[in-house]
Amino acid sequence: RQFLLGGAVAGVGAVAAVGVDLALNRADADQAPASTPMNGEQTVPFFGDHQAGIDTAAQAHGLFVALDLHDDVDRDGLARLMGLLTDDAARLTQGRAALADSEPELALAPARLTVTFGFGPNFVARAGGVGPSWLATLPAFGVDRLQAEFSDGDLLLQIAADDPLTVAHATRMLLKDARGFADVRWTQQGFRRAYGTERPGTTMRNLFGQVDGTTNPEPGTADFDEVVWSADGWLAGGTGMVLRRIHMDLDKWDRLDRSGRDASVGRTLANGAPLTGAEEFDEPDFEAKTSLGFPVIPQFAHIRRARGDGAERIFRRGYNYDERPSGASVSESGLLFVSFQADVDAQFVPMQRRLDELDLLNEWTVPIGSAVFAIPPGCAEGGFIGETLLT
Numbered sequence: 001r002q003f004l005l006g007g008a009v010a011g012v013g014a015v016a017a018v019g020v021d022l023a024l025n026r027a028d029a030d031q032a033p034a035s036t037p038m039n040g041e042q043t044v045p046f047f048g049d050h051q052a053g054i055d056t057a058a059q060a061h062g063l064f065v066a067l068d069l070h071d072d073v074d075r076d077g078l079a080r081l082m083g084l085l086t087d088d089a090a091r092l093t094q095g096r097a098a099l100a101d102s103e104p105e106l107a108l109a110p111a112r113l114t115v116t117f118g119f120g121p122n123f124v125a126r127a128g129g130v131g132p133s134w135l136a137t138l139p140a141f142g143v144d145r146l147q148a149e150f151s152d153g154d155l156l157l158q159i160a161a162d163d164p165l166t167v168a169h170a171t172r173m174l175l176k177d178a179r180g181f182a183d184v185r186w187t188q189q190g191f192r193r194a195y196g197t198e199r200p201g202t203t204m205r206n207l208f209g210q211v212d213g214t215t216n217p218e219p220g221t222a223d224f225d226e227v228v229w230s231a232d233g234w235l236a237g238g239t240g241m242v243l244r245r246i247h248m249d250l251d252k253w254d255r256l257d258r259s260g261r262d263a264s265v266g267r268t269l270a271n272g273a274p275l276t277g278a279e280e281f282d283e284p285d286f287e288a289k290t291s292l293g294f295p296v297i298p299q300f301a302h303i304r305r306a307r308g309d310g311a312e313r314i315f316r317r318g319y320n321y322d323e324r325p326s327g328a329s330v331s332e333s334g335l336l337f338v339s340f341q342a343d344v345d346a347q348f349v350p351m352q353r354r355l356d357e358l359d360l361l362n363e364w365t366v367p368i369g370s371a372v373f374a375i376p377p378g379c380a381e382g383g384f385i386g387e388t389l390l391t
């Protein structure tokens, strides 16, 4: 994967270096070395100890679909459903058509497609299993203005790829196989920068223009493993997912000046550096004071409040959303806040409580959807996602 990514990026750089003339010349594009892999050919392994789509570098497009199980689906039905969906995901993510694929050609460009499954409380109960104690609706927070149409659900599909057509096709194939068992409760579509627009590894920006995702555990490290992966029972090797649809009032944000914007988070918009530093990854100094004796990173700053004493950690992997505005507004935008953590109650909830009490960002943000899912571990070839619960 590293090699493929490197090759593709080198290709982009080369085009930029030789100038626009060449980049626009189709004949030259046709002569690109055959070994340069297309972005669409890249794949992420499906089978493994953990499901893909969590420690995978976030793809450009993410679709979240929550399903509600039909009343008559029992434990055996759940196992059949997960067997079917696992088979679809295993094929599609590797660039192969699903069984009875109605548009098999659309499967040929996986573009780093991942499909990640999550179980809501009702799924686990229907399976006759016992879920982790945090697998429930989150406690109510003062800032919440939750809408049922963006909240809860029995089975989550997180379908992500660097190409929106790939996402659409995979979604349709999965939903066709799921429809005998469950109905769509909600879908939420998110995006980041298109593949190739920025260097891989660049921290995403949200629609406030902020660099969003700087302080985050690093996939592949022991630290990440400890924050994210559960060690408990059927969920061992899995994790907990919180999805919050958070509306961002861009019109109100427009009225805030640059220094106010920086102060609200405690980092600069320019490059995401903490107000006490110069570069994005400089460690914030929460003790530093201005000449007047005020903290340089204000008490109300989002990063100070989110971090607290540093005891609770989560892994954030969110997406922007931007829907059709209604009425006089020009935007209907926000963040699909997605976090993964081994224990939602111990890690996410205290942090969200702190932000509920004080966080200047609350002036411009409102949670309007909320859901919690248990993400089961991955499986080996021949197995299926959810087998640790269902067999």
Ligand code: HEM
Binding pocket: 206, 208, 210, 211, 212, 213, 214, 215, 216, 244, 246, 247, 248, 265, 267, 272, 302, 303, 304, 306, 307, 314, 334, 335, 337, 348, 351, 352, 355, 361, 365
């Ligand atoms: C940090 C934006 C909601 C937890 C940040 C940063 C930005 C940001 C710009 C600084 C850069 C970074 O380290 O990523 C937002 C926006 C939100 C939002 C726009 C809502 C629309 C939340 C929520 C939580 C959260 C709901 C958790 C309950 C964190 C954490 C950090 C962070 C843990 C890192 C703090 C540290 O430096 O230790 N957020 N955030 N954020 N945010 Fe948020």
